[in-house]
Amino acid sequence: MTQDEMKRKVAAAALDYVQDGTIVGVGTGSTANMFIDALASRKDEILGTVASSEVTAERLRGHGIRVLDLNEALTQVRALSVYIDGADEFDGDKNLTKGGGGALTREKIVAEASDSFVCIVDQTKQVEHLGAFPLPIEVIPMARELVMGVARDLGGEPVVREGFTTDNGNIIIDVHGLLITRPRELEDELNSVPGVVTNGIFSHQGADVVLMGAPDGVRVID
Numbered sequence: 019m020t021q022d023e024m025k026r027k028v029a030a031a032a033l034d035y036v037q038d039g040t041i042v043g044v045g046t047g048s049t050a051n052m053f054i055d056a057l058a059s060r061k062d063e064i065l066g067t068v069a070s071s072e073v074t075a076e077r078l079r080g081h082g083i084r085v086l087d088l089n090e091a092l093t094q095v096r097a098l099s100v101y102i103d104g105a106d107e108f109d110g111d112k113n114l115t116k117g118g119g120g121a122l123t124r125e126k127i128v129a130e131a132s133d134s135f136v137c138i139v140d141q142t143k144q145v146e147h148l149g150a151f152p153l154p155i156e157v158i159p160m161a162r163e164l165v166m167g168v169a170r171d172l173g174g175e176p177v178v179r180e181g182f183t184t185d186n187g188n189i190i191i192d193v194h195g196l197l198i199t200r201p202r203e204l205e206d207e208l209n210s211v212p213g214v215v216t217n218g219i220f221s222h223q224g225a226d227v228v229l230m231g232a233p234d235g236v237r238v239i240d
Contacts, residue, residue, distance in 0.1 A: 024140035024231030025104075029053040031229050031236045035136045037099045038063045041091045043128040044078060045103020046071040046121040049138050053102055054078055066091070068098060070128045071121040072185050088131060101132035105220070106151040107143050112225040112239065113201040117154030117218030120184050126216055129223040137225035141232045148198035152177075154218040155191045156184055161213020162191070168211050169193045172204075188215055 029052035036042055036057065044054060044067050054074070057067075058081040066084035068091050069075035075085045091098065103125060105114040114137060116122050129135045153174070157165045162178065169176035174193035182190055198204055198219065205219035228239040 019233045021140050021142060024233070025049045025052050025138075027236050028138040028140065028229045028231040029056050032102045032136055032138050033057065033060060035100050035102065035134070035227070036060055036064065039065060040099035041065050041068060041086065041095055043068050043098045043101035043132045044070065044074055045101065045125055045128075046074045046119045047104045049104035049140070050074065050102070051077060053138060054081060054083070057081070057083060065094070068128055068131070070103065070125045071119070073119075074121075088128065092131065098128070098132040099134075101129045101135045102138060103129070103135070105137050105139050105143055105225070106218070107145045107148055108137060108139060108225065108228055109145055109148055109201070112137070112228055113148060114220035114224060115148050115151050115153060115198075115218050116220050117156070117190070118151070120154070120156075120179070120182055120190050122154055122218045123156050123184065123186060123216045126220065126223050129220070134226040135223065137228045139228060139230050141230055144230065148201055148219065149196040152192040152194045153196055153198070154179075155193065155208060156186070156188050156215040156217070157191050158213045158215065159189050161211075162189060164213055165191055165211055168208070172196065186215065
């Protein structure tokens, strides 16, 4: 089974977590795109969606799926029923690294606004410790060198993502070479640096359930 086939299987399996008559949070990236394609078959059964990026919103609308602003959605419901998104890697405690697509801040916001977070991945994303994938940090541009210095002090090798601006108008610094054995502590430490909008460690907003595609099918990690 190819990696794309595993992604399609977990994307389809995630439909089981979509409740009729609710608003669904939708993530960003290749696996999330496959979920959007699958969600099109249920679009008349839900109230709508909240997208974690402009790219996701465009794909949802292309399928005729209603997209709401989060503030608008939360005037209608107490919380989104579920947030469904992929990850760049995940560990045994369901901590995640996200942000390869640059939507990490909005992804964290939508995850926090949801009753549960279902993470859909293929088995190549499973790691013992986070850090194999470079850690993205969304940064206000004037704080670039400040944040890069902090990243170096932590033992990382920071690189500005060239030619990329987030939907919020900020830059991304990708930090290579970190071995993240205490994800929650590092998430908090980085987020305390002035100029950091947020970083790509999802520990406070970690997954409630991971659906992992493997050659033998979809494995549920909860």
